[in-house]
Amino acid sequence: MTSHSILYPRQPVPELSVPTVGGGTWSLAEQSPENFTMIVFYRGYHCPICSRYLGDLNKKLGRFGDLGVEAIAITNDGHERAEKSKSEWELDALPVGYDLSLDKAREWSLFISTSKGKTSSGVEETPMFIEPGLFLVRPDGTLYWSSIQTMPFARPSFAEVLGAVQKVLEMDYPARGEVIDYQAVAAE
Numbered sequence: 001m002t003s004h005s006i007l008y009p010r011q012p013v014p015e016l017s018v019p020t021v022g023g024g025t026w027s028l029a030e031q032s033p034e035n036f037t038m039i040v041f042y043r044g045y046h047c048p049i050c051s052r053y054l055g056d057l058n059k060k061l062g063r064f065g066d067l068g069v070e071a072i073a074i075t076n077d078g079h080e081r082a083e084k085s086k087s088e089w090e091l092d093a094l095p096v097g098y099d100l101s102l103d104k105a106r107e108w109s110l111f112i113s114t115s116k117g118k119t120s121s122g123v124e125e126t127p128m129f130i131e132p133g134l135f136l137v138r139p140d141g142t143l144y145w146s147s148i149q150t151m152p153f154a155r156p157s158f159a160e161v162l163g164a165v166q167k168v169l170e171m172d173y174p175a176r177g178e179v180i181d182y183q184a185v186a187a188e
Helices: 048-066 079-088 102-107 158-171 182-187
Strands: 017-019 025-027 036-041 069-074 112-114 128-130 133-137 143-148
Touching: 036 048, 048 069, 048 079, 048 158, 102 112, 102 128
Parallel strands: 036 069
Antiparallel strands: 017 025, 036 133, 112 128, 133 143
C-alpha cells in the first residue's frame, strides 16, 4: 500500500509541473501571483460535476485575478480527454493541465478512485482517476489553504472562495491548521 502524504499550511508544497492544453508546460515554481496560485485538481472528462464546477471558475477568473489569484485546473487525464474538457466545457480562459501522475497526486494528498464504468454523462471513466482538490499556494511556495475530497460532490463554492480570499487579504489572516505535532505543542 502506498502512503498518502499530508500537506500542512505554512509548509512548502511539492513541486508540480504539467503539460497544458494548447501547448507548453505549466510549472508551479514559475508562477508569480500577487497573492495566491489556485490549483484545482479535477476528476476528468468523464465527470459532469467537474464540467459545471470548472465552468463556474472560468466565469470568475477575472474576479480572482483582481484579488491577485492565478488559477489552473489539473487532471490525470491524457491530452485528448483534457482537450475535450477544455473545449466542450468552454473553458476559454482557464488553463488546463493534464497527465498528472498518480504518484504526484498522492504527494498532493489527493484521493484516487477506480473506474466503475460509464458515468451519468455516458462517458467512460479512466481505469484510475484523482478525486477533487483545491489548493491556495502563496508566492513563496507554501500552502495557505486546501480542500481535499473523496467524492465529486459538495465542493467549495467559488463565490465563497472569492469572499474568503477578499476577507483574508483585508485582515491579513494567517494560514490555519499548521500544527503538525499537537502533542508537542500542548506540552510546551
